[in-house]
Amino acid sequence: MFYYISKKLFVSLITLFIISLFAFSLMHLLPGDPVINVLGEGATDEDIAYWRSYYNLDQPILKQYVLWVRNFIKGDMGVSLMYEEDVSETLARRLPVTLAVGIPICIVSIFFGILFGVITAVKRGTWIDQVLTTMANIGIASPLFWFAIMLILIFGMQLNILPFRGFVAPSENFVEYLKSIALPVAAGSLGFVAVITRQTRSNMLEVLNQDYIRTARANGLSEVSILFTEALKNALIPIITIMGMQIRIIVGGSIIIEQVFSIPGIGSWLIRAITNRDYWIVQACVLVISIVTVFSNLLVDILYGFIDPRIRKKWR
C-alpha cells in the first residue's frame, strides 16, 4: 500500500511539474511585456526597470523559473501589479470562500446523486423513476449559467426569499451564510446530481442483477441491507471516478458560479485577473486549481483500493 501510494504520489508530482512549466510560460509566451502591459506605454524606464528586477524578469529564464517555484513553495506568489495586492494574502482570503461554496456543492451532489440513483434503480419503471430520470436528463442538458440565472430570477427576484449576491462567512453569521450559498449550491450541484444519479442508477441496476445479490436474498437478508451493504459498495466503484471530478470542480468550476452570484472567491478573482492580464494572479490560480485536481485524482486512486479489494491486492 505504501509502495502504491508513493508511486501515485510520484506521478502526481511529475504532473504538477509539467503544469508549473505551463503556468510559468504564460507570461513569456503571450505577446507584450507583462510589466509594460500593466504600467502602460507612458511608464518611465526607471519604473519599468524597477518592476522587471522586482519580478526577476531581468534574470535568465531558467533562473526565473527556479526562483518562481522557490518563492511559490515558500508561499510568496508575488504582488499583483494592477492592484498592488499580495497574491498569497489575497489567495488565503479568497480560497476559503471558494471552499465554503464548493464543499457544500460536493456534499449535496454526492448525497442526492447517490440517493436518487438508488431510488430510481430500485423503483425502475415506476413514475418516481421516470420523474427523477427526466429531471436528471434536464439537469445534464441545461447549461450552468442559464440555470443559475433562472434561480436568481425565481427565488431571488420574483419570490425574493433568498439573497443572490455576495457571500457571508460562516464564522460571521452561520444562518446568513447558509442563505447566501443556497442558490449557488443549488445551481452548482444540479449538473452533478444529474450525472451521479444516472451513473448510480445504471450501476445499481447492473449490480442488482448479479448472482451474489440473489445469494444474499436466498440467505434471508433484508432488501435494505442488500441495497446499502451488498449492492452499493459494488456500484460505488465507477461512481468514485465521477466524484473525483467533482472535487476538482470545487475550485475549477467555481468560475461561472462566483461570477453569476458575485462571490469573492478564486473564480471571480481569476476572471478579473485574466481580463487585466494580471499574470501573477493567473499563475497562482492555475497552480492552485491544478494542485487540487492532481490530489483529488490521487485521492480517487486510493479510494478505489479501499472499496475494491481486487485493486488493493495489486498494490503489494
Next chain:
Amino acid sequence: MGGYSNRLLEVNNLRTSFFITEGEVKAVDGISYYIDKEEIVAIVGESGCGKSVSQMSIIQLIQSPPGKILGGEAIFEGRDLLKLNSSEIRRVRGAEIAFIFQEPMTALNPVITVGKQLSKDIRTHKKVSRKEAWNIATEALKAVKIPDPEKRMKNYPFEMSGGMRQRVMIANAVACNANLIIADEPTTALDVTTQAQVMELLVSIVKEYKTSLIVVTHNLGLVTRYADRIYVMYAGRIVESGTCKEIMKNPSHPYTLGLLKSVPKLDSDVDEKLIPITGAPPTLLNAPDTCAFLPRCPYASEICRCNSKPELHKINGGNHLIACYRDIARLKNEHDY
C-alpha cells in the same frame, strides 16, 4: 418410513409464469413433489425446463415482474411457504432452507471477505455477537474441509478457487443449521475433478447434519449415485418420478430414456454409441396443449397428437409415475431405440 410426519416439504400443483412482451412463459406448469426428512431427491431436466424456477419459487425468490407465482402450495413443516409475507419468508430463507447456486464464481460478493459474508448471514438469523458468529463461521469452514479456515475467513472470493467457493456456500448452509438444502446445479460450473469432491462433501454434510437435500441438475449420472428419488422435468412439468433404482432399471417416459441413452456409462461397451435426443427443447411461450415432448418423441402416435397433455399416473403398481400415453416398457422391445 415415509409417513406424513416424516414429510419435510410437499409442493402441490405449483405454477410459475413469466410475463414478457411476447406473452406468458409457463416456466413451471403445475408440478407436485415432496421430500422427506434426511432424504436426497434429484430434479433432473434440460436447461430451461423450469427446474431452477420451481425451486426458487418455493422461497419466493422469483423476480416480480416479470415472474409471478400463479398458484399451488408449498407446505414446509406445516406452513405454506407461498402464503408467507416478505419478512416471514426471509426468516425461512437461509435459516431453514439454504440455497447453493450453480455459479460459485459469481455467487459470493466480490468486495466482502468470506468471513464477513458468512457471519452476516449467521447474524441475520441468530442472535449472536459478531465474535460468536465469526467462530460459528470458522467452524463451518472447518466442517466443509477447507484447509486453514482461520486464514481463509479473511480471504476475498476472488482469492479462492471455484471448488473452494462452492464449499463456502455449503458452509453457509451448515452454519445456519438449515433443514433443507437446495443445490441448484452445484457442480456444473466446476472442474470435473472437483465435481465429485464437492458432491461427496455435500452428501456427507447432509448425512452428518441430518438435513434433506434437493439436487437440481441436468446430469443424470451425478444423480444416480446419491439420490433416493428422482423427478424428471420437461417443459415446466414433471414427466416421470420414482425411486432412483426403479427409474434406472425401468425408465418409462421417452424423455427419461433419451436422457439415459445420451449419457456415457462406465460399464457400457466401448463401441456403444451415445444417442442424442433430436430437436431442441420447446419454447414455453404460448405452447400448444399437446404433450410438450411430442415433436421430439420417437414413440409419438395418434393418441399423443389428438389428446391434451398427459397427466402423471402410476405404472407398475408402486411409486413410479409417468406422464405419457404410451407404454414404453413394452414398445422398447419392438423399436430399436
